[in-house]
Amino acid sequence: MSLGPYASFIVTSYAAAALVIVILIGWIVLDYRNQTRRLRELDRSGVTRRSGRSAMDAS
Amino acid sequence: MSLIDLANPTRFLALTARVLPWLAGATVILLAIGLYQSALAPDDYQQGATVKIMFIHVPNAWLSMFVWGVMSIASLGTLVWRHPLADVAAKAAAPIGASFTFLALLTGSLWGRPMWGTYWEWDARLTSVLILFLMYLGLMALWRAVDDPSRAARAAAVLTLVGAINLPIIKFSVDWWNTLHQPASVMRMGGSTLDKSFLIPLLLMAIAFTLLFVTLHLAAMRNEILRRRVRSLQMMQASRVAFSSEVGTGSRQENASTGAA
Amino acid sequence: MSGLDQGKMQLSGRGVACVRGGREVFAGLDFAAVSGEAVAVMGRNGSGKTSLLRLIAGLLIPAGGTIVLDGGDAEMTLPEQCHYLGHRDALKPALSVEENLAFWADFLGGERFDAAASLTAVGLDHAAHLPAAFLSAGQRRRLSLARLLTVRRRIWLLDEPTTALDVAGQDMFGGLMREHLARGGLIIAATHAPLGIESRELRIGGAT
């Protein structure tokens, strides 16, 4: 597979797409860890939810 | 799964946990096949190998509009049914949609560079995508500007729907503005005229990217639900502390026991 | 700093006049307060209680008369030796309880005391990491009080300090004020309700 005279543009676009998607995935994974960690901390400090349903309505 | 199952955040979380690995797996497999097919695709007689950029530009351009559509439906959910899960869906979609729109812009300008000689041409299609990108950023700024998520959700929902109505008008105006100044657009992207050897990898990539969006969106929605849970728990913690200190003990055990009640 | 906890100190005003928006709020006001003493400024609405505090704090310029502090730190102006607790809390909702307090401690400077201990004293220790946006009005007031404890100033100017505080909060605050007076501090408080500690009354604008 030869990419012709504009190979760098093709490679750059695929690389950029990969990079942006990896950043997106990384952000989502880190955010998930962050939120679960904070939930655990709150759990340890004794704050519990009244029920599963009300957590989102409370805000 | 019924709609009622989905409507409950806790059940939604459970469902997400079950579905996510499968979705991620399917995305990876489809993406691999799509990339393989794109690599095999022949060169275009006019554009040469640069046509390969199309295989990732078009899916991203498609998603930039599709995600706005998803947000518009979620916004209807926010405004009509006032369902918090709709808020969550709309908020989680915005940064993902903005990323895809950014990629559409970037790959579009890289695709155009060999043809135009510059990275950016005020081409009708790309310009419309740029405006869409700005609207995504504005929407994200709106989400960030308001502290109370349910209040932000209503404002963002109105903006999303207004955007959805306005986007075709903007597209039309930009097209008109563009033809006024330069008669022919250089970029060729008509779906029907495409050869089958391009169409199959393109479709595969489009489906793979859509699956990727669904996966990321579900994961981001889960994060958002957890974030709101943290927020409401923190608010409970704040009010609980005042209570315990008024009693005069201020001990953690006290908190735990009143919390269980 | 060494002379801060001993030595008598007197804050006095002579013939103080205040004009706001072209209207004379009060004139010819004389007052005096010595260290270890609390003065409760009383008067109906609009009699200039807040204005008097802001005059002492240097936030308003007197239309006449003088306000002097004898026995304070000679190197500092009067406002620099005062804590002012106004109607507004000077809190940023985006920052956490801790960050809010730490900022004022850093910015106001001078003799510092443990921020965590102050938060415990006002009953906010468990909320230290929470954003100030989550606090209720009473809790915001408590956080402002923590500022008075973290940064030591001898003169406290308090504007309706007990509003938004519940009964337990008022008790706690009474204890803090007593401690402050025992350390040789001086309190001037504008108030409608009884202050909760023994105090001398200064009635302004009451006659008319």
Added chain:
Amino acid sequence: MTALSALIRRDIRIALRVGGGALIGVLFFLTVVVLMPFAVGPDLALLSRLGPAILWLGALLASLLTLDRLFMADHEDGSLDLITMSRTPLELACAAKALAHWLAAGLPLIVATPVLGLLLNLDMVATGAVALTLLAGTPALTFTGMIGAGLAVTLHRGGLLMAVLVLPLSIPVLIFGVAASQAAIVGPMTFGAPFSILCALSLVSLVVGPFAAAASLRHGLD
């Protein structure tokens, strides 16, 4: 010194958190610049000629319009009272607040300039010249705009009135900023002359701004 760095850190932190406006300025800059071609047409040669002017106007509006809340927020929540009373001179506190604002809202504009230069068909040299002049000139804008922000507190009114008061004051910065970037791109002037005047304007405003803002804040107290 700890007092000032604490103030700077606090302001930057607030600007970057939820509800802060640090990145909205960049978004505004982006939007204004993108709007221009719709008015002047997509002619790349024309756009690259107008480029420095468009970028400078965008940056000017973006950095001035985000300034009107510089003191207003602190005034509304009572922080300004405490800042006025403190041992830190009000002039220095004002300068610290302006510096924090520039770091949070002004620097991102300069970072965004190369991307916008691409949209306006500016080449590397031109983009570099505009970015450099913005780096030298935006402090002047922030510190001049700070005077308006101080007046906004005195007058209990922000927004457009402030823009009307401050925009005329920023004309010299605009003139020499655009002149320096044009000189770097097309000549015939040397880049150095207008650029050093631009730097001088920045230095003057670094001195004048805090004093004027502090004066108007002091007189605005009530």
